[in-house]
Amino acid sequence: MxxxxxxxxxxxxxxxxxxxxxxxxxxxxxxxxxxxxxxxxxxxxxxxxxxxxxxxxxxxxxxxxxxxGDLRREKQAQLKRLTSINCYRGIRHKRGLPVRGQRTRTNARTRKGKRRTVGVKK
Structure with a gap:
C-alpha cells in the first residue's frame, strides 16, 4: 500500500x-x-x-x-467552543439532538438514538 x-x-x-x-x-x-x-x-x-x-x-x-488528525482536532475544538459558550448549537450538541433546525417530534432517530418506551402504570 x-x-x-x-x-x-x-x-x-x-x-x-x-x-x-x-x-x-x-x-x-x-x-x-x-x-x-x-x-x-x-x-x-x-x-x-x-x-x-x-x-x-x-x-x-x-x-x-x-x-x-489536524482536521479532527480542529473540528473538536470548534465543537468544544460552541458548548463552552452555551450557544444554541452547543446545547444541541451536548444533548445529542439535531443541530440544524430539523424537526424532532418524529424522525431525528439518528441523533436521538433508539426509542425508549415510557410505560404507564395504573
Whole structure:
C-alpha cells in the first residue's frame, strides 16, 4: 500500500479514489490535487512512482489542505467552543439532538438514538 503523510491508501484503486481514503479529502479536492500535480486520475495507485507520490504530498501541503488528525482536532475544538459558550448549537450538541433546525417530534432517530418506551402504570 502507498503511504502519503503516514496514511496508507489502497494500491488496486484509481489514485483519484484512493486519495479519498484520507480524512478531509473528497472527490473535488482529489481531482484538484491530481490536476495540479500533473498526474492522470485514471492511473492505479500501485503504478505510481515515488516522485509522483512526493508531488501529491507537496501539492497537499502547498494548498494548505488540512487532513487527518489536524482536521479532527480542529473540528473538536470548534465543537468544544460552541458548548463552552452555551450557544444554541452547543446545547444541541451536548444533548445529542439535531443541530440544524430539523424537526424532532418524529424522525431525528439518528441523533436521538433508539426509542425508549415510557410505560404507564395504573
Amino acid at each position: 502507498a503511504r502519503i503523510f503516514g496514511i496508507e491508501i489502497p494500491n488496486e484503486k484509481r489514485i483519484e479514489a484512493s486519495l479519498q481514503y484520507m480524512y478531509g479529502i473528497g472527490n473535488t479536492t482529489a481531482g484538484r490535487i491530481l490536476e495540479q500535480a500533473g498526474i492522470d486520475p485514471d492511473i492505479r495507485t500501485g503504478q505510481l512512482t515515488e516522485d509522483q507520490l512526493v508531488k501529491i504530498a507537496t501539492v497537499i501541503q502547498s494548498q494548505g489542505i488540512i487532513i487527518e
